[in-house]
Amino acid sequence: MAKETLGHDPMKGVAVVFRAKRADRVKIVVWDGSGLVMYWKRLDGSGFKWPPIVAGVMRMNAAQLSALVDYAC
Numbered sequence: 058m059a060k061e062t063l064g065h066d067p068m069k070g071v072a073v074v075f076r077a078k079r080a081d082r083v084k085i086v087v088w089d090g091s092g093l094v095m096y097w098k099r100l101d102g103s104g105f106k107w108p109p110i111v112a113g114v115m116r117m118n119a120a121q122l123s124a125l126v127d128y129a130c
Contacts, residue, residue, distance in 0.1 A: 067087060067088050068088045072087045073085070074115070074125075076107065080107060081101075082097070082099045083099075083105055084097050085126070107125075108121060
């Protein structure tokens with residue numbers, strides 16, 4: 058889906074992040090060198106703080122992704 062729809066291939070070092078409509082759940086797909094890994098996280102009682110959407114895509118660097126996942130831990 059990421060490769061066909063977004064034009065980004067997780068097998069080439071791109072982490073693809075999917076969010077739920079309520080912004081309280083996130084799934085992250087990354088290639089670890091031997092296979093695809095999916096991380097899943099859900100927040101109870103709050104939501105993740107997301108960067109703005111530009112041209113239908115949210116772009117973030119490694120520090121922003123780390124902050125997103127570490128939020129409310």
